[in-house]
Amino acid sequence: MREGSASVERRRSAARRVDSGLGTALARVGDRWTLLIVQALLDGPRRFNELSGDLGGIASNVLSQRLRQLETDGLIVSAPYSERPIRLAYELTATGAALAGALRLLAHWGSDHGAGSAQDAATPFVHQACGTPTEPRWWCSTCDRMLEDDELDEVRWI
Numbered sequence: 001m002r003e004g005s006a007s008v009e010r011r012r013s014a015a016r017r018v019d020s021g022l023g024t025a026l027a028r029v030g031d032r033w034t035l036l037i038v039q040a041l042l043d044g045p046r047r048f049n050e051l052s053g054d055l056g057g058i059a060s061n062v063l064s065q066r067l068r069q070l071e072t073d074g075l076i077v078s079a080p081y082s083e084r085p086i087r088l089a090y091e092l093t094a095t096g097a098a099l100a101g102a103l104r105l106l107a108h109w110g111s112d113h114g115a116g117s118a119q120d121a122a123t124p125f126v127h128q129a130c131g132t133p134t135e136p137r138w139w140c141s142t143c144d145r146m147l148e149d150d151e152l153d154e155v156r157w158i
Contacts, residue, residue, distance in 0.1 A: 028073050029099065033058055033066050035106070038092065038099050041076065045091040070096070105136050 029035055033055065040046060040054045052063055067090055070076040075096035078088040104125065111124040124133040138147040 025102070028075070031066070033062060034070065035099070035103060037063070037066055037070065038075065038096055039103055041090060041092045041096065042100055042103070045079075045089045047081065047087065047089050051090065075099070108134075108136050 029038065036055055036058075037051060040051055046054075048063070048067075051067075052058065052060065055063065067076065067078070071078055071090075074093055076090050076092055078090050080086055081089045108125060126132065127134055138152060139145070140147055
């Protein structure tokens with residue numbers, strides 16, 4: 001097993017020991033590049049070189065390994081667009097696309113809690129109709145209402 005694969009497997013093994021939804025999520029997408037790959041694929045299918053260019057700084061072997069793992073985990077599918085040599089385009093499955101909400105929450109957190117300088121702060125999500133920065137909120141579909149922060153302690157994670 002290569003060093004990169006070994007470290008990913010150690011992380012997955014440790015995360016599986018945590019009996020929670022977060023542990024499960026971290027086991028599948030909790031490494032340095034995976035969520036950035038998913039984010040790049042949210043706009044539609046991409047080829048390897050396009051992904052490599054968008055994710056400046058990722059080594060080709062790391063990108064290949066992460067793409068293989070995402071496909072094994074059922075988050076992406078690949079389809080050949082060239083037979084000689086075989087070249088693949090990658091696309092999110094419905095399971096992979098379902099990460100969009102989690103990515104928005106993480107991006108919102110990153111925007112609010114940047115590295116400290118205004119220059120490092122990310123641009124928040126903005127409502128296009130009025131130009132106001134958005135805020136994530138928890139919603140109960142049964143009660144048809146937004147939950148307040150003090151009610152989140154009563155939420156049962158399923």
